[in-house]
Amino acid sequence: MTVHVRTLDELLHAPLEADSELTTQEYLVNMGPQHPIAHGSLRVVVRLDGETVKEVIPVPGYVHRGVEKMCEHLNYRQVIPYTDRLDYLSAIMNNWAVAKTVETAAGIETSDRIEVIRTIMAELQRLQSHALWWGVTGMDLGAYTAFLYGFREREIIGEIFEETIGARLTMNYIQPGGLMYDIKPDFAAKVKKLLPYLQDCVEQYETLLSGNVIFQERLRNVGIVDGARAVALGCTGPVVRASGVPLDLRATEPYGAYGKVQFNVVVGSIGDCWDRYYVRLEEMRESIRIIQQLIDGIPEGPYSTIRYNVELTLPEGIHYGQVETARGAFGVLIASDGKQEIPYRLHFRSPNFNNLWVVTAISPGWRIADFISIQSSLDLVIPDIDR
Amino acid sequence: MDPESLLALVETAHPTLRRRPLTDRPAVSVAPGELLAVMTTLRDHADLRFDLLITHTAIDYPGENRFELIYLLYSTVHGHWLIVAADVDRTRPVAPSVCGLWPIAEWQEREAYDLMGVLYDNHPDLRRVFLEDDWVGFPLRKDYQDEYMLELPK
Numbered sequence: 001m002t003v004h005v006r007t008l009d010e011l012l013h014a015p016l017e018a019d020s021e022l023t024t025q026e027y028l029v030n031m032g033p034q035h036p037i038a039h040g041s042l043r044v045v046v047r048l049d050g051e052t053v054k055e056v057i058p059v060p061g062y063v064h065r066g067v068e069k070m071c072e073h074l075n076y077r078q079v080i081p082y083t084d085r086l087d088y089l090s091a092i093m094n095n096w097a098v099a100k101t102v103e104t105a106a107g108i109e110t111s112d113r114i115e116v117i118r119t120i121m122a123e124l125q126r127l128q129s130h131a132l133w134w135g136v137t138g139m140d141l142g143a144y145t146a147f148l149y150g151f152r153e154r155e156i157i158g159e160i161f162e163e164t165i166g167a168r169l170t171m172n173y174i175q176p177g178g179l180m181y182d183i184k185p186d187f188a189a190k191v192k193k194l195l196p197y198l199q200d201c202v203e204q205y206e207t208l209l210s211g212n213v214i215f216q217e218r219l220r221n222v223g224i225v226d227g228a229r230a231v232a233l234g235c236t237g238p239v240v241r242a243s244g245v246p247l248d249l250r251a252t253e254p255y256g257a258y259g260k261v262q263f264n265v266v267v268g269s270i271g272d273c274w275d276r277y278y279v280r281l282e283e284m285r286e287s288i289r290i291i292q293q294l295i296d297g298i299p300e301g302p303y304s305t306i307r308y309n310v311e312l313t314l315p316e317g318i319h320y321g322q323v324e325t326a327r328g329a330f331g332v333l334i335a336s337d338g339k340q341e342i343p344y345r346l347h348f349r350s351p352n353f354n355n356l357w358v359v360t361a362i363s364p365g366w367r368i369a370d371f372i373s374i375q376s377s378l379d380l381v382i383p384d385i386d387r
Numbered sequence: 388m389d390p391e392s393l394l395a396l397v398e399t400a401h402p403t404l405r406r407r408p409l410t411d412r413p414a415v416s417v418a419p420g421e422l423l424a425v426m427t428t429l430r431d432h433a434d435l436r437f438d439l440l441i442t443h444t445a446i447d448y449p450g451e452n453r454f455e456l457i458y459l460l461y462s463t464v465h466g467h468w469l470i471v472a473a474d475v476d477r478t479r480p481v482a483p484s485v486c487g488l489w490p491i492a493e494w495q496e497r498e499a500y501d502l503m504g505v506l507y508d509n510h511p512d513l514r515r516v517f518l519e520d521d522w523v524g525f526p527l528r529k530d531y532q533d534e535y536m537l538e539l540p541k
Contacts, residue, residue: 003513007515064517105411231439233490233491234490247439252466333442335446347442347457354494357493
């Protein structure tokens with residue numbers, strides 16, 4: 001029994017042939033690593049016949065930093081800042097995934113106050129992430145105005161983070177056993193003042209972009225993936241929910257304060273780019289609803305239940321914990337030997353790595369402009385793919 | 388389904404399985420030769436229906452000369468979890484590919500090949516995913532060395 005290992009070179013030098021009736025030529029186009037649609041450094045080799053996409057070969061790895069290898073030399077608290085640098089638009093939620101896994105494995109209790117603050121912060125970041133995505137999608141499809149509006153809301157939410165956390169992008173906020181810093185006394189008042197504004201913003205997004213005929217034409221019925229196929233292709237988050245699968249970890253296995261609040265799991269109907277667009281807009285409304293229910297009753301108490309200088313050693317075995325980030329299920333798999341305070345092996349289940357490959361399945365047959373819509377609707381963050 | 392009856396059901400279908408201890412979710416250990424048969428049952432059995440391969444990775448145990456392959460399965464129909472573990476020989480790490488059951492495995496297995504050097508039999512497109520094709524060695528192995536690696540401060 002021999003296993004044949006292929007190379008990218010082999011793939012790119014395979015004979016090309018055109019099969020349409022017109023005399024066309026098949027050719028390969030590199031989109032990326034530096035391309036506006038890449039949103040970072042993702043190289044996608046597209047095999048084209050005229051303008052029709054025949055095959056998509058994603059070539060990730062331009063931001064591969066070996067985070068999993070580095071984590072084998074770090075203790076669990078030192079792992080947290082590295083997760084900020086994976087999906088940088090879901091930094092707080094990534095922190096939470098590690099903290100939650102470590103807390104469950106080590107049997108650390110947290111308080112209601114900690115869980116409520118974590119939930120509010122995570123939902124604020126989901127709003128921030130979706131606002132940015134909305135703007136960037138507009139830009140990808142030729143509406144530059146949307147980009148500026150999306151960044152406006154990102155900035156305003158970023159100011160709230162900066163005041164509490166001191167950082168705007170790499171938060172390092174949620175720690176095993178608690179939070180890095182306590183919230184400021186006027187945090188609740190500021191967030192409450194922000195919520196009606198954000199509600200108006202979502203309405204504004206609708207009038208700016210959703211009703212646009214060109215925008216709708218480019219998204220509706222493009223890149224359809226049905227529920228069963230999306231699940232088989234490992235999709236999670238808004239991508240799989242747009243295909244009608246109500247898979248949302250906040251609802252299926254509630255963590256934090258999600259068990260105490262009312263919210264709907266937003267699902268799409270047919271799983272085209274428009275559904276993926278609209279699911280995220282509706283999720284912004286649900287996030288605002290979640291924060292509204294929590295912001296008035298933040299319990300009093302300390303912001304951490306353990307001292308941060310205690311040694312954390314997990315019991316021997318495999319521990320897996322996950323949270324729902326803005327892009328899907330972010331999981332942390334820790335194999336501990338029970339002796340050291342560093343993981344024996346740490347694996348990140350990244351939502352973007354698993355969501356990426358759906359482009360290879362749904363893009364063939366569409367035009368190159370539709371491919372832009374498809375990739376944009378997946379909301380990829382490249383450092384999270386490469387890790 | 389609660390973990391105990393889930394494990395009992397899986398064991399009834401495949402009596403040669405062993406339970407894998409020391410995990411926080413129900414887990415079974417399977418020989419690589421039986422992996423495909425077990426996985427097919429897990430996906431297709433009406434009471435199991437594990438339709439989502441959440442993640443797949445490998446853990447290196449050089450002292451015991453083995454890689455432990457971890458498959459984390461979730462059922463969107465029933466909402467239950469299962470970890471399937473399979474030990475492969477470290478000197479000749481070949482495992483059957485499960486791409487035919489879950490298409491996402493194609494890329495998760497490519498990642499495991501790229502970083503850990505596990506070879507997958509019947510994989511449609513086995514090549515490196517993050518590193519360049521001419522990279523020497525597999526970085527996530529415990530004994531990986533290259534000239535750019537730094538010494539950990541004592």
